[in-house]
Every structure is written in structure tokens, then in C-alpha cells.
Amino acid sequence: MYSFEPNEEQQMLIDAVGKYAANDLRPAAHDAEESRELPKKLVSKGWELGFLQASTPEAYGGFGERSAVTGALALEEMAFGDLAGALAVLTPSLFATPILLGGSEEQKQEYLPRIVGGDWAPYTAALMEMSFDFDPNALKTSAKADGDNYILNGEKIFVPFAKDAEALIVYANLDGVTQGFIVTKGSAGLSISEEREKVMGLNALPMYRVKLENVSASRLGGASGHDFELILSAMRIASASAAVGVARSSFEYAKNYAKERDAFGVKIAQKQAIAFMLAEMATEIEAMRLLTWEAAWKLDNNKDDAHIAAYLAQTGAADMVMMVTDRGVQIYGGHGYIRENPVELLMRNGRGFSSLLGLVIL
Amino acid sequence: MTIDFETPKPIAQMQTMLQTVAENMMRTTSREFDENEHAIPWGYVEFMHTAMRSMGGGGGLTVTDDKPKEGAEKRPPIGYQKLAAQIEMLSWGDVGYYLITPGGGLGAAAVQAAGNAGQKAKFLARFNDDKPTYAAMCMTEPGAGSDTSAIRARAVLDEKTNEWIINGEKIFVTAGDKSFTEYEKLGKGFVVVWASIDPSAGRSGMRAFVVESGAPGVKVTKLEHKLGIRASDTASISLVDARVPFENILGSPTVEKSTTGFKGAMATFDATRPLVAASGLGVARAALEFLKEKLKENGVEIRYGLPRQKLSNIEREVFDMEIMLKSSWLMVLKAVWMADNKKPNALESSMSKVKAGDVTTKVTQKAVEILGPLGYSREFLLEKWFRDAKITDIYEGTGQINRLVVARQILGYSGAELR
Structure with missing residues (x-):
């Protein structure tokens, strides 16, 4: 049955996010861009709307089910306020959502409760690489099996909040297939640029370049990987x-x-x-x-x-x-x-x- | 309710059935009736009439909704959605044929929208008779297209005989010939003629009159030769002291200051615009499917998921066409879903027409271009679909008129504020 009407819960979310976007994100957008700084309070206020929390099942500390439709409705509203602000608020999802979608039970238990149960914290992910025809299905960053773990080599760009990240998912090429790998803070061989990335827009969003030299990491989804x-x-x-x-x-x-x-x-x-x-x-x-x-x-x-x-x-x-x-x-x-x-x-x-x-x- | 894109079962079943009709009764003779412009594909006309009657859909392609079985859960109405899907599929078969699907068409829609109970009973019953029957709308004149206030046709009441005397010249009457000319195989149809009963009153003086087939003083003077949709007759109708019974006027015979009567009639366009859009998108889908089929035959692979930089030009074009076509169809669905659910849809309705006019034109143009000589040759139907497609951006309000309607809606402007 066709319908173009959000349900009641979705409408409540749209309204709440819409209010935050109009009253908080939008007025802050210009100064944040010019000063290259998003006020911390602004980001935590967005986090407290509970979007990721509502997309995570109770078993992992959240209070709902993930839905791409609901997500699309909320994100449109948030990006209407300010793109950099919206991306910052949702940065922890870059780490949590792939775990939700493809992580092993152990990985879910280890990471999800502490992310959704706490304040906004810099968990992130690294996908892009510096190449004009960047293709997520043909990454240059490589992964090689090494016992139960994997060894990563390569360079990633535009990684939001990498500097302070507790952990990040690094996407790499494993025998021709893209897979995610969980890399934790301070891993040997992991280096993060001092300088922030400079791009045409999104100046309020702190993004960094990440280098991986024989970094040992665990595979998203465990030994069998993920889709x-x-x-x-x-x-x-x-x-x-x-x-x-x-x-x-x-x-x-x-x-x-x-x-x-x-x-x-x-x-x-x-x-x-x-x-x-x-x-x-x-x-x-x-x-x-x-x-x-x-x-x-x-x-x-x-x-x-x-x-x-x-x-x-x-x-x-x-x-x-x-x-x-x-x-x-x-x-x-x-x-x-x-x-x-x-x-x-x-x-x-x-x-x-x-x-x-x-x-x-x- | 929640956002849902699952095709309702009754619509999916109907689509499967009509696809068979399209493949076996339309595509097979499309070329023949494109090249013999004013011939009538009686096989299609009679088959559709019988089929629609047997399904209880008397009156041709109109909004019908299956009643839920007793005890079954109540579900929201889907009549407009079903109609849009029907029209899309028939137009995918052949849009010229679709336009001559028997029934009341826009003529009956006007009676439905502006007629009283007695008029509805009198004029609308015939479409379910044994013979296929047509009705048409006569609005456009040589000097009046989208600007309906420029209509010059006049209706004057002859108080002695209690008849309206109508004078005027109407052009571009879709199915005007089948509605007015008496054919042995057809039932007695009518045309609805727009004329002013008081030219000093502007739009509020405009009324619609039911003019029965064979009425004295009325003549079909011309059948147009067109770029496309050639199976569909487009007639000129002249009215010289035509006499019409007093009771055939739709709406009030006196002029009030308000324009509500006229606006009411105009509101029928809110309902029909997404249907015209649906029709165009059927043609566009036919063209895109043909293009993909030919590319495949020629060993051209379409690879989804690659970055733009790794795509061939043909792949980029095909993706853009798919994006246009799919999103445009969703706009149609939303507009008719709103109509079914009694939500005001003037904006969505016009938007869907703006988009579909562009999309239908661009997709068919590009398909011809990409296929080179195969696209241009009359050996295939693609060149015909390109010609058929163009009408989508013209009738039921040109793309420009609909942009004006959309702009007024989003800006909150009246016709006087945004001219």
C-alpha cells in the first residue's frame, strides 16, 4: 500500500530535529564555518536528541530499531540546519551503525552500550582515499590476514574527529573485497595528521588524514566478515x-x-x-x-x-x-x-x- | 500510516493484465495506426469496451475502487492510484491508443465535477451501454489556450424556445470526432463546450454546455495531422447558431460575482494533471526499456555502483534517465495518493506534470540519440515514442503554465501578483 506520510513517532522525531536545526544549527552555521569550530554544546545538544540511541536495540543499550526511512527523515531535517553540524552530531554513527549492521555479537556487546549509553564521544570511520576516481569497492588501503587479526596498510583522508577518536573503522581491500576493520586508539603504526584537512566547505567539521603502517586490527563481523x-x-x-x-x-x-x-x-x-x-x-x-x-x-x-x-x-x-x-x-x-x-x-x-x-x- | 512503497495487490494484478493487452493488442499494430493517421483501431476500442464493462468499470477509465470484502479490514482508497497505474501501462503500450480508450474522458469528468444529479444520471449512463461511447471537452480556441479567460465562444439564451444558442470555434478536441460524429459501431456521445454567458463578467461568466452528438449547427470541421499520438483524433468543432436545451448547462445559468464555479471546474485539472504525467511516463518507460534491451543485445553492459569517473557516457546517460523516470513516477504516485486521501494536491499535481513533461521529453530524446540510426529508423517504435512523448509537456497545461502554478503555490502569490 503506497503511503507518503511519516508515522507518529517519525513525525515527532522530525519535529524535534527540525526545531534543533532551525534554532541551534542554522544560527551557528556561519560562525562555525568561519572560525572552523563547532561549539561543543551544540553537538551534545544534537546528540541528546537521541537519534543513534533510538536506532539501537535495547539489548545493546538503546531503545529502538534502526530504520533507514526514519534516518532519512531525520537527517534531511538536520542537514537543513547545517551540514557540518549534522555530520558532527552523527559522527559516532560512522562507527556504531556498521557494527550494528555487520558486527559480531561480541563487537556489538563491546562497543554499542558504551557509545549509546554515554555522552557524544569521537568514534569514527575512514573510507575515502586521495584519488580522483575514488571507488569504495576498489580501495587502495590493503588488509592481510595475520592469524586471527589483520594487518592494514594505506592512507585515508577526510576522517572526522580522528584526532581524538577512541576507535575507528577503517575500510580496506581484503582480497579484492572491501571490509571494515576496527582500529583502536594508539595502535602501533597508526598516525593521524597534526593538521586538519582543508576542503572547499565543511570547515567546521574537524577532519584528519590517517596513515596506516602495518596496523593490526580486528575484522568487522569477526572471521567471516560482513556484507x-x-x-x-x-x-x-x-x-x-x-x-x-x-x-x-x-x-x-x-x-x-x-x-x-x-x-x-x-x-x-x-x-x-x-x-x-x-x-x-x-x-x-x-x-x-x-x-x-x-x-x-x-x-x-x-x-x-x-x-x-x-x-x-x-x-x-x-x-x-x-x-x-x-x-x-x-x-x-x-x-x-x-x-x-x-x-x-x-x-x-x-x-x-x-x-x-x-x-x-x- | 507510515511511509510505504509496496504496490497494492489490486494494482499489481491490473498491471500484469494490462501489460498483456499492451503487448498483444497495442504494440503489434502501433506502427500501422501511426502511419494511417485517421484510421480507427476498432479491435482495441471494442476489446477495451467489453473488458471494462465485464469488470464493472462502466464509463471507461475512471476512478474505481474495489470494495473490500465483507468482514475484511478497511483500507484507504486507492482509486486514483489505480487509474494512474492503468494509464501508465496503457501508454507504455501505445499512448495514441490509450487516448482513444472508450469512455467519457474529460467530457464526463466535467459533468461529474459541475453537473447536478439529474444531469449526471442523464449524461453518464450511456458509457456502460453495448456500444463503446465517447465524450470530449471543447475548451481551446484558436485564440485561447491556457488563458481560458480569452475564450470567445458565446452562449445566449433564446427565451422563446428555452434553448441556448452557441457560437464559437473550438480546436484541439481530443476524441472530438468519436464523441460527436455518428459512427455505426459507436454509441451516441457528446462534447462539453465552454462558452461565456456574459463576456463582461470575465471568467465568472464562463459555463460548460453538454452538446449532444449530431446537434444542429455543430460540425466537426477538421481532423489535425500531428507530430505523434496519431491514433488519437484531434478535432476542430465549429458551432454556428448551435441550439442546446436549457437544461444542458453545467452549473448556474446566472452570473454571480464570485468565480467559484469556474474554479471548481479548474480544480478538475488538479486531478487530471498527474494522470497526464502518468501517461507520459509510460511512454518514457517504453523508450528506456527499449534502449536498455538494444544496448544489451549489442553487448553494452550497464554497471551500477561505480563512481561517475569510471562510467562510460552511455552508462551515465542511462542512470540519469532512470533517476528521472523513477523519481518522476514517485511524484505522480504522491499526487494521486493525496487525491485518494482527500488531501489538497494542487502543488504536487502541477509539480508532477512539470517533472513528467521534462522527463518524458528528455528520456525519449536521449534514447533516440544514443541508439543512433536504430533510434531514427521507422523500423522500430522508438522514433514514434519520441514523437508521441512531446505532447506530455504541452497538453493539460504546458510545462510553462504548470511552472507558473507551482511558483504561485510555493510563493503564496495570486495570479495578479505573479502574472
């Missing part, structure tokens, strides 16, 4: 829903600006040239939101084509968010180019979606 595709699809759907949130933010700013700004005796929104841009932005945002919801629903319901759906949703949303955030700047005209106004940051953040993967998971 990486499931994790990858959860990352793709997260990326798509965050893109929808960022696009919606730019659309809303642009719409409001166009209704305020006078030109030739009318508001610029009264000109079809602008009004049609806005109509197309709204249409594309809605199209990709629905595509993302459907992919998330397919993942939740183990549909055969769930992974293809997630791939297409990510691809489509990345194109959409670029188009929308570019137009957001365009509608503001010269003012859009000035960093005092919010749309240029949204455009920089929007550009990232086609290049970045694994910075968020649902």
Missing part, C-alpha cells in the same frame, strides 16, 4: 537525504530573499525568470526526496534492487543539490557571493556530495 554493500547503501542513502536537506535550505533562503528584494517596482519573485527557477528547484528537491525515501524503504525491506536504488538516489541527489544551491547563489545575485549571506556556504557544501562518501551513515 559491505549494506553499509555502502546506508552511506549512499544518508548522503542523498543530507543533500535534500542542504538543497531545501538554499531553496528556502532564496525564496525568502526573492520575496523581499525589489527590482523594477516589483519583488524579484514576481518575475517569471526567478519564479520559474524557484519552481524547478522545489520540483527537483521533491523528486529526489521521494527517490531517497523509496531507496531507504527498499533497504529496510530487503528488496532485491535496494542497492541499485541507493546508488541512483545518491547520484541523483548529488546532481540536484548542485543545481539547487547554485541557483540559490544566483537568485541572491552579487549578495549571494558574499560570505555574510548563507547561500555561498550552501553551494560549497552542495558541491561536496558528488565527491564525498562515508562521512555520514544511517
